[in-house]
Amino acid sequence: MASEQDKLLEEVTNREYQYGFHSDIDMDVLPKGLNEEVIREISRRKQEPEFMLEFRLDAYRKWLQMESPDWAHLKIPKIDFQDIIYYAAPKKKPQLNSMDEVDPELRATFDKLGIPLDEQKILAGVAVDAIIDSVSVKTTFRETLAEKGIIFCSFSEAAREYPDLVKKYLGTVVPSGDNFFAALNSAVFSDGSFVFIPKGVRCPMELSSYFRINTMNTGQFERTLIVAEDDSYVSYLEGCTAPMRDENQLHAAVVEIVTLDRAEVKYSTVQNWYPGNKEGKGGIYNFVTKRGICKGDYSKISWTQVETGSAITWKYPSCVLMGNNTVGEFYSVALTNNYQQADTGTKMIHLGKNTRSLIVSKGISAGKSQNSYRGLVKVSKKADNARNFSQCDSLLLGDKCGAHTFPYLEINNPSAKVEHEATTSKIGEDQIFYCNQRGIDTEDAVGLIVNGYVKEVINQLPMEFAVEAQKLLQISLEGSVG
Amino acid sequence: MQLSEHDISLQRLFAENRELIEKDAAPGVNAAREGAMEAFSKLGIPSSKVEAYKYTNLQAWFKAGYTQAYGLNGATSEALKQFECNVHELDSYTLFTVNGKFVAGSNVEALPDGVEAGSFAELSKKYPELLKRYYGSLAKVEEDGFVALNTLFATDGIFIYVPKGKVVEKPIQVVNVLTGEQDLMVNQRNLIVVEEQAQARVLFCDHTMSMSRFVVNTVTEGHVAESAMLDFYNLQNQHNGTVQVGAYHFDQAARSLLNANYFTLHTGVARNNIFSRLGGPHAENHISGLYVIDKNQHVDNFSFINHAVPDCESNELFKGVMDDASTGAFTGRILVAPDAQRTNAYQSNNNLLLTENAKMNTRPQLEIYADDVKCSHGATVGQLDENAMFYLRARGISKEEANILLMYAFAYEVIEKIQVPALKEQIRELVEKRFRGELDKCDSCVVCGQLGTGRAKSE
Known part of the structure; x- marks a missing residue:
C-alpha cells in the first residue's frame, strides 16, 4: 500500500498549476521602487481627491518607521521593497458599456479562467468586478444594483464619485498604521472594490470580484471596503488565480468591513494563487489584513475562506464585535503542499455585551509544507455573556509536513464562556x-x-x-x- | 537587545561579588559562569515583548539592591524546628533549604545505599562526573535570561542522585523556606538524577516565613534514565510579596515515566517554566497543575513538551481558579519532531473566573512535524455550571457550600493524579481549606498562610 500511496502522492504533487499562463496586455507602469514621489504619482494618475493623498502619505511615513513582522511561523525571504513596481494599469483604460469593447486578449484571459464576465453569467446572477492587476476594467450589473441604491464599483471610482463615504469609512477598521503590510497597502494601494449597501436593502445577488496578478514584478495592493447600513445584507465573493511566475510576487491587500445595526455581511474567499513549483521556487506572497467591525447592535460578519494557493500566506480575517448582540464567524480551509507555508487564523475581539463568535478552521498539509493556525479570542472586561467556540483541526498527509496550532485566549470577563479544541491526525x-x-x-x-x-x-x-x-x-x- | 538598567545592575552585582559566589562552588559550576554572563548580556531579563513572557513582565523585580543569599543570613536549623512541615502521616526523607541554601536533612541517613540527597554545593563537588554530564545540559543559558541569571549566581540548592536500580520508596521532601527581615533575592539550583531502572518520588514545598519581599529564581534539572521512574511534586505556598520564577527541565530516556504535578495555592507573582523532553521511545510523561489564586496574585504556567523521538506519550492537564483581581496565564506548547511517529500527546487547560476583575490568558499550542500522531489540545474559560448549581441548591445546599463543592470537584481532577496517597490526602485538605478561605488558620504545612493573605506586603 505504501508504494501505491507514494505513487498517488507523486501524481498529485507533480500536478502543474493549471491556470499558469501569462497574457500580454499593454501595461502602463511606473518604474520600480517606492518613495513619496511614486505615491504622489499614483494618486495623481488615479485622479484622487486630496484627502486620499494625505491618507497615503501618512501611511507611508508610518510604514517607514515599521519593521516587517517576524512572529509568524513562517520563513519569509527578505523582500526588497525597492524592487517592486507599485503601479501597473492596462493602457487602454476603458469606460465600457458592452462586452464588445473589452480588449479581446483580456477577455480570453478571463475565459481561460472561466470568469463569468459574459452574457451567460448574467443568468448565473453574478455581478463581477473584474480586476487585472490594478485597475478595475469592467463592472457588470451596475444598473441593476444602482436601482436599489447599492454602490459596487472600483475603489478609485468610489474615491472620485463618493468621496464622503470613502472618507468616512476608509481606515476606520484597519488604520493606516495597523501593521507593516497594512501600512504599505495604505500608502500604495492601486485599486480594489467598494461596496455600499444602503439602509434596509438586501443585495439581490452575490457580489463577486475576481483578482488576477499580471505583469512581471507587480505588487498587487488591493483595497476593499464594504459598508452595510442598518438592516442590510450582502454576500461578497473574492476569488483569485494567478499565472505561473518564477519570481516571488508580493500581495498585500487590505479588506475593511463595517456593519451597522442588524446588518449582515458574508465574505467568502477562494484563493488559488500560484504556490511556487515543486522545489518551492516562485509563488505569491500573500500578506493580507482583513478585518470587519460589527459596529451596530445585532449585526453579523461571517468570513469563509478556502486557501489553496500562494507560497506564503499570512492572513487573519478578524471581527471586532463592538455592538451588543453581534456575531462573528470564521470558517477556513487552508491547504498547503510542496514548500508552501501558511500562517492563518482569525481574531475575535469581544467588546459588546452578549456577543458570540464561532471559529472553524481545517488545516490540511501535504508535501513539505508548514500549515499553522494562529488565532486570538479576546473578551474585554465589559463584554458580558460573551460566547466563543473554536474548533481547529489539522490533517497531515505525508510525514515531511507540519501542522501547528497557536491559539491565544485572553479572557477578562467572568461571564464569558470560551472553548477551544484542536486535534491533529492523519487519515x-x-x-x-x-x-x-x-x-x-x-x-x-x-x-x-x-x-x-x-x-x-x-x-x-x-x-x-x-x-x-x-x-x-x-x-x-x-x-x-x- | 538593549539591556535595561536593572540588567546592568545585576551584572555589576555579580562582578562585585564574584569571589564570594565562587568560593564554595564546584569548579564545574564556576566554569559555567562565563557563558552565563555572555548569554545574560545578550538576553537580559525578558520583557513582556518576548513572546514567551507575553503575559508576565518580571523586569521590575529583577535588579540589584536586594540582599543576596550568599550566606545563611542568620537562619539556622533551629528556626526550622518551629516549621515542622510535616505532611500528615507522610513518612518521608526531608531536606531543608533556607533562602536557597541547604541547611539540614532529617531521616536522610535511612536512604538506601548509594542514594544521595543533600546540598548541591557539596554533592556537586563529590560527583564531578555527574555535574559535568548534567549541569546546564537541559536548562541552557542561551535560551532564557532567567536561566542565565541563575547560572551566573548559583551556589547551592538540592542534589538528588538515585543510582541504577535503586528504588526509594518513601518520598524525598524538600522544604524550601524563605525567611529574614530584609528583602531577598535567591538563585537556587537543583539537580535530580535518576539512573536506569531506579525510582524516586520528590516533593518540593516552597514556603515563606517572614513578610519581606522575596525574589526567587530557581532552576531544577531532572534526568530520568532508561526505564526509570520519577514522581515530582511542587507545592507553592508563599505570601503575596513573593516573586518566583521556577524553571523545571526534565529529560526522559526510553521507557521512562515522569509524573510531575505543580500546585500553586498562594503566591505573589509566580512563573513556572516547565520543560519536558521525551528523548527515548516509549517514554511516558504526565504533567498536571492546579492554581488557585485571589487578591492580585499572578500565576503563569509555561510548559513545553518536546516529543523528540517516536512512540512516546504525554498527557497534560492544568486547571485554575481565579478570584478577586488575580490573573492567570497558561502556555502549553507541544512539539512533535519530524519522524516522531506514533506520538500521542494530549493537553487540556480549564479555568474558572469568579469575579469581573479576574483575568485569564491561555495559549495551548501544537507544533507537529510528523503525520502518524494523535494530538489534541483544549482550553476553556468559564464559570461554574448553572445546572449543577441548581441541582445542589434544589437539594437544600447553601449557595456558599455549593460553590465550594463545585470548585472542589473542578480541582479534584488534578489532585487525583497524585501518586502518594498520604500526600494526596494532604493536598486535598489544603485545597479544600483554600476554597473555604481557612488557609490562614492552617497550622501544618502552610506557615506562610499565617503571614499571607492580605497582611503581607503586596505590590
Missing part, C-alpha cells in the same frame, strides 16, 4: 480499510474522507464557489495519502 487506516471493504478504491476513499473533513466549511460557501473550492481541493488532495 486513519481503519477509515480507508472501511471504504476499501465496500469497494471504494483508496484514492476515492481519501477524497471522500477529506470532503467530509472540510464539509463544514465548504457548506458555508455560496453555491458556485463551493464547486470551485471542491475542485481546487481535489487538485492537491485526492489520493495523496492512504
